[in-house]
Amino acid sequence: PLGDPKEGGSKMVSEIYLTRLLATKGTLQKFVDDLFETLFSTAHRASALPLPIKYMFDFLDEQADRRQISDPDVRHTWKSNCLPLRFWVNVIKNPQFVFDVHKNSIMDACLSVVAQTFMDSCSTSEHRLGKDSPSTKLLYAKDLPCYRGWVERYYRDIAKMAAISDQDMDAYLVEQSRLHAGEFNTLGALGELYQYVGRYREEVLTALERDAACRKQRLRQRLEQVIALVSSNS
Structure with a gap:
């Protein structure tokens, strides 16, 4: 029987679980890829990069230059902590903050895997995986190099963009204040x-x-x- 704690039953349960896990991952793969590629693109579907992101990332680079920090991993980590890991991970794990949806325990577990993959994509350190690693880590192990490439390209593309002047940033903030007056x-x-x-x-x-x-x-x-x-x- 499948529930038999003996070796044969336990192995069969693991194989069935793994098969279903991989099948589910394959079904969701395109949606996860689209999400990651959209979040790590400076221009996607005619949507330009918001000015504050460029302004903030340039500020971080300026601070690194001022403090003579040449390690690119430090700059990468600063930018990741400011936007992807502080904002987007929260939205991925909690879609009910943005959409009128109910998040049950199964959805929460699935979104946690996507969020963990998203966090690993922003990491600069290599994660050593083995046979004892959790299945949630192994699931996207082969996709991580591609995702990390997207993150690095995203930061490079932003760095190459024309700088945002203080006057343009001030004008943008004034306009945003006007558009959302009375909401806060x-x-x-x-x-x-x-x-x-x-x-x-x-x-x-x-x-x-x-x-x-x-x-x-x-x-x-x-x-x-x-x-x-x-x-x-x-």
């Missing part, structure tokens, strides 16, 4: 930012004083005025 609690967001500033007041003020662009705009003095104003009102 602005005072609530400012309150959260003020709590952060209160917790790291000296560090923030020191950083503003050291940065030439911040000194030019007198941001330290302006922030001190805000702190004094809020403290007096409190």
